[in-house]
Amino acid sequence: MNTHNVSSAPGCIQLLQQHKKQLQDAQSHQGQCLSIQRPRDETILGFNLRRAKNQDRSSLNHSVRSSIIPPAYHPCTRSVCDLQPIMIKDLRVETHHRDSYLLLRSVTPPDEMTAILAIVEDENGDVLMLQLYNQDMDRPVEENLPEGTALIVKEPFLKLMSDGEYGIRIDHVSDIIFLSAFDERVPLCWRPQERPNFDVDHWKMTGDEFCDNAKYQLAIESYTKALNGLSNSEESNTLRLSRAYALLKARRFDEALLDLNSIPQTSPSAEKALVYKVLALYNLHRYRQCHQVLSCLGPESSGNPAIKDYPARVLRHLEEQEHGKYQFKPMYQASKDFSPDLDHATYIGPVAVKPSGSRGRGLFTTEAVKAGDLLLCEKAFAHISADPEQDNNVTLLMNIETDTMTVGTQSDLIRVITQRLYQSPALIKQFTDLHHGSYNPVNISDVDGKPVLDSFLIARIVSLNAFGCPPSSREYYLADKARRLETGDQFHSCGVWPKSSYINHSCDSNTQRSFIGDMIIIRAAKDLDPDTEITFWYATPDVDDFDTHRDKFQHWGFECDCIICQDYQNTDASILEKRQTLRTEVRQYIQSTRHPDLVRIESTVASLASTYSRPAREVPRLGIWDVQCVLAKKYLRLDQPVKAIEAVFGALESLGYIIQGADVPDAPLVVVQWGFMVDQLIEIWLVLAEAFHTVSPELEAMAERYARITYKICVGEDETFEDTYITNST
Numbered sequence: 001m002n003t004h005n006v007s008s009a010p011g012c013i014q015l016l017q018q019h020k021k022q023l024q025d026a027q028s029h030q031g032q033c034l035s036i037q038r039p040r041d042e043t044i045l046g047f048n049l050r051r052a053k054n055q056d057r058s059s060l061n062h063s064v065r066s067s068i069i070p071p072a073y074h075p076c077t078r079s080v081c082d083l084q085p086i087m088i089k090d091l092r093v094e095t096h097h098r099d100s101y102l103l104l105r106s107v108t109p110p111d112e113m114t115a116i117l118a119i120v121e122d123e124n125g126d127v128l129m130l131q132l133y134n135q136d137m138d139r140p141v142e143e144n145l146p147e148g149t150a151l152i153v154k155e156p157f158l159k160l161m162s163d164g165e166y167g168i169r170i171d172h173v174s175d176i177i178f179l180s181a182f183d184e185r186v187p188l189c190w191r192p193q194e195r196p197n198f199d200v201d202h203w204k205m206t207g208d209e210f211c212d213n214a215k216y217q218l219a220i221e222s223y224t225k226a227l228n229g230l231s232n233s234e235e236s237n238t239l240r241l242s243r244a245y246a247l248l249k250a251r252r253f254d255e256a257l258l259d260l261n262s263i264p265q266t267s268p269s270a271e272k273a274l275v276y277k278v279l280a281l282y283n284l285h286r287y288r289q290c291h292q293v294l295s296c297l298g299p300e301s302s303g304n305p306a307i308k309d310y311p312a313r314v315l316r317h318l319e320e321q322e323h324g325k326y327q328f329k330p331m332y333q334a335s336k337d338f339s340p341d342l343d344h345a346t347y348i349g350p351v352a353v354k355p356s357g358s359r360g361r362g363l364f365t366t367e368a369v370k371a372g373d374l375l376l377c378e379k380a381f382a383h384i385s386a387d388p389e390q391d392n393n394v395t396l397l398m399n400i401e402t403d404t405m406t407v408g409t410q411s412d413l414i415r416v417i418t419q420r421l422y423q424s425p426a427l428i429k430q431f432t433d434l435h436h437g438s439y440n441p442v443n444i445s446d447v448d449g450k451p452v453l454d455s456f457l458i459a460r461i462v463s464l465n466a467f468g469c470p471p472s473s474r475e476y477y478l479a480d481k482a483r484r485l486e487t488g489d490q491f492h493s494c495g496v497w498p499k500s501s502y503i504n505h506s507c508d509s510n511t512q513r514s515f516i517g518d519m520i521i522i523r524a525a526k527d528l529d530p531d532t533e534i535t536f537w538y539a540t541p542d543v544d545d546f547d548t549h550r551d552k553f554q555h556w557g558f559e560c561d562c563i564i565c566q567d568y569q570n571t572d573a574s575i576l577e578k579r580q581t582l583r584t585e586v587r588q589y590i591q592s593t594r595h596p597d598l599v600r601i602e603s604t605v606a607s608l609a610s611t612y613s614r615p616a617r618e619v620p621r622l623g624i625w626d627v628q629c630v631l632a633k634k635y636l637r638l639d640q641p642v643k644a645i646e647a648v649f650g651a652l653e654s655l656g657y658i659i660q661g662a663d664v665p666d667a668p669l670v671v672v673q674w675g676f677m678v679d680q681l682i683e684i685w686l687v688l689a690e691a692f693h694t695v696s697p698e699l700e701a702m703a704e705r706y707a708r709i710t711y712k713i714c715v716g717e718d719e720t721f722e723d724t725y726i727t728n729s730t
């Protein structure tokens with residue numbers, strides 16, 4: 001949805017075909033025995049030389065990267081105890097070695113591209129390239145795979161790479177097990193010659209040192225080793241507190257809570273554990289529990305600088321979470337950061353997920369709502385911003401199986417979500433319950449106490465549920481027209497908002513979405529009865545190329561059957577052709593001169609109206625309203641307010657609005673039925689207000705009120721309405 005899809009771009013199609021040809025060539029060798037091509041030393045030297053060149057190039061190169069999603073395969077769902085060892089020499093090309101595992105050790109420092117790369121060896125000394133995908137790129141690459149790391153690859157896949165060499169590709173993070181140096185599965189020849197007799201104090205000091213240097217994963221491992229050698233319960237409480245701190249810094253909040261909950265209230269560490277628990281619950285957005293823990297803190301802990309302002313922040317978030325009360329203006333300042341992580345709660349309003357017939361599941365109102373009411377204000381499950389200056393974190397993501405290509409941050413989004421799920425398994429069900437089309441996932445969720453994660457399932461969910469988004473919808477709305485045309489409602493930044501993902505598409509939508517940073521705001525665009533399914537656009541309707549517009553829904557596997565699409569399909573081709581000819585003519589009239597013939601344009605609008613057979617209150621007339629908006633603005637500039645008012649009402653009525661009161665003396669202006677919502681209507685309501693200022697001053701404030709409601713629906717809030725139209729007045 002509004003991601004930058006380039007699947008039909010000729011250059012991208014050619015590139016995809018090249019990669020598919022390479023895949024077909026590789027698969028023609030499937031099952032063949034591995035042929036070691038180069039001596040060990042030459043392989044290692046070649047890798048190190050390429051690694052050095054890549055490091056030099058990475059500081060200078062800002063070109064768009066490419067990442068390929070290969071044909072999907074399932075992760076291993078078996079314990080390593082049930083697998084049989086295999087050696088590099090026994091591997092077969094383009095083959096998943098089910099029921100087997102490889103025991104390997106890295107013999108080079110790692111390199112980082114779209115994956116983490118290193119040369120690894122087995123016990124025989126044979127070497128191959130290892131490609132690790134979806135790893136934690138926020139950590140220094142050297143921490144992810146230090147030279148000398150021993151590891152197990154479950155059910156390895158040997159790939160013939162594009163350069164003609166072989167590599168072991170690992171897409172699923174659960175298919176790799178990293179081993180400590182003294183793990184009994186590590187061959188004796190790979191272990192240090194003497195096992196040092198490190199005691200608990202050593203591992204605690206080592207963990208503290210790693211924490212001081214922000215190497216939290218290594219700190220966690222050190223504290224765990226110290227705990228394994230302990231029997232003293234109070235000392236173990238101290239170590240759990242230290243490990244919980246490292247887990248908090250590593251954003252593994254669920255695990256931190258496990259350590260903190262194991263510390264008894266009678267322990268000297270208990271008070272500090274409560275402070276850490278506040279931080280964990282806050283970051284898990286469990287604000288009610290966080291508030292309860294804050295109330296248990298003693299006076300000294302309440303003044304702790306780490307949580308000093310948390311009582312006020314938690315109360316503010318409870319207002320947001322439980323009542324939908326937000327201060328939107330401060331959000332804009334926070335959203336200006338390159339990668340915004342807004343400190344706000346999610347509000348789930350009067351909506352619920354229910355079955356929606358052939359649509360699967362949808363989101364429905366649980367009570368009557370008015371146009372402009374807040375239905376959702378949701379923080380992203382994960383969100384990645386594109387660099388607005390250089391796009392140097394933008395990737396061309398190609399899916400070989402689905403023939404789809406997007407430019408943006410989707411590749412990084414898949415990786416970030418994978419890591420978040422692996423570190424916080426409690427979130428897996430919330431994410432994997434989202435729509436994933438025809439993809440058939442495995443039915444085993446964990447093995448050996450670790451989650452089983454399918455990277456291809458995650459990629460499919462991202463493909464079908466991710467939203468492309470601007471830094472803020474207000475900023476995009478205020479951008480000049482040329483910039484908006486260049487963007488084309490397609491954005492490189494993207495995220496996944498789980499609850500919002502349940503909203504189905506309709507061209508005749510009844511809600512609008514908007515964004516501020518990593519928050520999505522959903523407001524009703526019409527008055528809705530209880531138990532009404534809420535909908536929005538997956539793609540903006542394009543009246544000038546409606547067939548292409550409808551083709552876009554093939555990506556999600558449905559055909560839109562909304563009233564607009566039904567009317568389009570039931571309209572004779574000759575009528576559609578006539579309609580398009582008239583639209584082309586009227587655009588030429590408008591653009592041909594600074595003083596176009598408005599009477600002629602009105603005549604053409606009347607001819608356009610004759611191409612529609614159903615009333616506009618039933619089917620919005622998308623081929624007329626924009627021309628009438630142009631007329632309204634031009635009449636206002638010509639100081640013809642009555643004609644401007646007629647054109648405004650013509651535009652609104654063509655979009656399905658039913659309005660009462662404008663032609664009745666002393667009657668209020670009332671929108672009886674809200675119609676098709678577009679953000680250009682904000683200015684049109686203001687044109688109406690300005691025209692009323694001269695003709696019917698008593699209606700001016702009412703028109704401004706509807707402009708404000710429309711602004712709130714389209715931009716997400718109305719706190720900035722006056723700011724916008726003081727400096728951007730019509």
